[in-house]
Amino acid sequence: xxxxxxxxxxxxxxxxxxxxxxxxxxxxxxxxxxxxxxxxxxxxxxxxxxxxxxxxxxxxxxxxxxxxxxxxxxxxxxxxxxxxxxxxxxxxxxxxxxxxxxxxxxxxxxxxxxxxxxxxxxxxxxxxxxxxxxxxxxxxxxxxxxxxxxxxxxxxxxxxxxxxxxxxxxxxxxxxxxxxxxxxxxxxxxxxxxxxxxxxxx
Numbered sequence: 737x738x739x740x741x742x743x744x745x746x747x748x749x750x751x752x753x754x755x756x757x758x759x760x761x762x763x764x765x766x767x768x769x770x771x772x773x774x775x776x777x778x779x780x781x782x783x784x785x786x787x788x789x790x791x792x793x794x795x796x797x798x799x800x801x802x803x804x805x806x807x808x809x810x811x812x813x814x815x816x817x818x819x820x821x822x823x824x825x826x827x828x829x830x831x832x833x834x835x836x837x838x839x840x841x842x843x844x845x846x847x848x849x850x851x852x853x854x855x856x857x858x859x860x861x862x863x864x865x866x867x868x869x870x871x872x873x874x875x876x877x878x879x880x881x882x883x884x885x886x887x888x889x890x891x892x893x894x895x896x897x898x899x900x901x902x903x904x905x906x907x908x909x910x911x912x913x914x915x916x917x918x919x920x921x922x923x924x925x926x927x928x929x930x931x932x933x934x935x936x937x938x
Contacts, residue, residue: 739857740856740858741919743855746850750835755835755886755906755908756832756838757831758883758886759831760828762888762936762938773812789804846866846867852864852865856924860872860874861874874928875930877890877891877924877927878891881906881938887907887920887921888905
């Protein structure tokens with residue numbers, strides 16, 4: 737069966753940095769959301785255990801909850817803003833270190849630089865290297881990611897199982913052969929129904 741789109745690139749520190757950046761920035765966003773949600777719930781529980789929210793009256797309690805939710809939303813928004821500005825620089829620096837470590841490990845394992853290839857078919861996509869080959873269905877893709885330099889697909893092994901392992905298949909945009917990146921993005925948006933018709937900009 738002929739592929740619709742093909743990506744080919746040599747795994748260098750630079751190309752792996754593009755892939756690591758997609759993974760690290762997306763993970764950072766998710767971690768920040770979990771922290772904001774967890775701290776908000778924890779603080780609320782402590783207030784109810786050790787405080788007297790609303791003065792013990794129903795109107796007072798409702799007023800307290802409204803103020804608390806508004807404050808929680810504002811703090812969460814501030815946390816995400818910090819994550820997308822100041823903290824993101826640190827995450828990108830981490831991606832550079834991860835890429836260097838990954839490059840050395842993979843080159844030592846294979847004996848030479850690896851050529852990575854991703855083929856997008858009508859019913860699946862395949863990630864192929866000298867080390868291994870993996871095939872995924874588009875129905876496994878739960879999120880599409882895009883940075884300035886790269887594009888990524890977050891796949892979930894078992895969609896029905898909470899906490900199921902996830903993987904990220906990423907690549908530099910300029911590694912796409914004989915096609916425009918916008919065409920591939922449109923193709924993926926059509927095929928990856930679980931991505932809700934959007935690509936997350938990083």
